[in-house]
Amino acid sequence: EPEVTQTPSHQVTQMGQEVILRCVPISNHLYFYWYRQILGQKVEFLVSFYNNEISEKSEIFDDQFSVERPDGSNFTLKIRSTKLEDSAMYFCASSEEGGGYTWVGYNEQFFGPGTRLTVL
Amino acid sequence: SQQGEEDPQALSIQEGENATMNCSYKTSINNLQWYRQNSGRGLVHLILIRSNEREKHSGRLRVTLDTSKKSSSLLITASRAADTASYFCASQGGSEKLVFGKGTKLTVNP
Numbered sequence: 001e002p003e004v005t006q007t008p009s010h011q012v013t014q015m016g017q018e019v020i021l022r023c024v025p026i027s028n029h030l031y032f033y034w035y036r037q038i039l040g041q042k043v044e045f046l047v048s049f050y051n052n053e054i055s056e057k058s059e060i061f062d063d064q065f066s067v068e069r070p071d072g073s074n075f076t077l078k079i080r081s082t083k084l085e086d087s088a089m090y091f092c093a094s095s096e097e098g099g100g101y102t103w104v105g106y107n108e109q110f111f112g113p114g115t116r117l118t119v120l
Numbered sequence: 121s122q123q124g125e126e127d128p129q130a131l132s133i134q135e136g137e138n139a140t141m142n143c144s145y146k147t148s149i150n151n152l153q154w155y156r157q158n159s160g161r162g163l164v165h166l167i168l169i170r171s172n173e174r175e176k177h178s179g180r181l182r183v184t185l186d187t188s189k190k191s192s193s194l195l196i197t198a199s200r201a202a203d204t205a206s207y208f209c210a211s212q213g214g215s216e217k218l219v220f221g222k223g224t225k226l227t228v229n230p
Contacts, residue, residue, distance in 0.1 A: 031216060043208065045217035056216050091163060107151065107212055113162035
């Protein structure tokens with residue numbers, strides 16, 4: 001069964017360093033997402049991406065964050081200058097369709113196993 | 121904003137019993153999805169129920185949706201020790217993002 005994959009599984013970095021988290025969405029999916037989960041807290045939406053551009057982003061997704069689909073298979077999240085509070089589990093997800101329909105939309109989002117980011 | 125909130129926060133049952141988890145949300149939705157997360161691991165999609173559906177089944181899972189009360193429930197029948205995990209509801213309205221609740225931590229004792 002197709003699945004979303006993420007690398008690395010665990011990334012340790014020093015505060016102020018740049019990190020790139022990588023994801024390979026399910027191959028026929030068109031919509032891609034990043035979420036994060038700080039330890040013990042809710043899963044939070046960061047950004048959605050469709051047709052090579054950001055379609056929606058949250059307040060968390062500030063100028064320190066960027067996303068890219070550098071080729072036909074990878075989807076990356078870059079944090080330019082990491083802060084201690086960026087420590088979290090970062091999940092990539094993908095779906096066949098988006099959710100912003102006026103009719104009853106169908107948007108099953110499939111998540112990857114996550115990358116645990118630790119900022120020291 | 122939409123916000124899924126599950127209750128109870130923690131549930132401990134014996135193997136073979138049924139487990140019921142509830143979720144509430146605040147605004148209108150297109151669909152509501154339930155996920156499972158084993159400790160420190162990824163999110164596994166369990167089931168999606170659309171706003172025009174009232175009940176849905178998948179194996180031992182039964183999900184209900186009451187849009188008038190803005191609530192949903194997940195029932196796991198004949199639970200097994202392997203069902204031990206955290207369960208989250210996530211609501212989706214007129215945009216792509218899912219809004220997750222805090223989750224219910226289910227422990228199934230052998």
